[in-house]
Amino acid sequence: MLKCGLLGRKLGHSLSPMIHGMLADYSYELFEKEEDEVGAFIEARGYDGLNVTIPYKKTVFRYMDEVSEVARKLQSINTIVKRPDGTLFGDNTDVFGFG
Numbered sequence: 373m374l375k376c377g378l379l380g381r382k383l384g385h386s387l388s389p390m391i392h393g394m395l396a397d398y399s400y401e402l403f404e405k406e407e408d409e410v411g412a413f414i415e416a417r418g419y420d421g422l423n424v425t426i427p428y429k430k431t432v433f434r435y436m437d438e439v440s441e442v443a444r445k446l447q448s449i450n451t452i453v454k455r456p457d458g459t460l461f462g463d464n465t466d467v468f469g470f471g
Contacts, residue, residue, distance in 0.1 A: 374398035380425035436462035
């Protein structure tokens with residue numbers, strides 16, 4: 373089963389686990405981390421995909437192996453995918469919500 377989740381701070385209000393639970397058969401957890409925990413969490417790669425929310429959208433950028441053109445331009449990531457070879461790909465889909 374795929375392991376996915378939301379990375380951020382103060383996530384108790386998030387409805388993401390409930391919403392993702394209705395979408396497909398994969399686990400979706402809340403990963404509340406302090407600033408000094410984010411790097412080790414990302415580098416451990418113990419997940420298949422993450423959504424990233426404030427305040428860590430810029431923090432996670434430096435831990436990516438590759439990023440989309442949009443993420444590079446914004447220097448901000450809200451979606452992380454661990455590829456089959458273990459590398460991390462970062463993207464930013466926020467911009468499409470404003471289109």
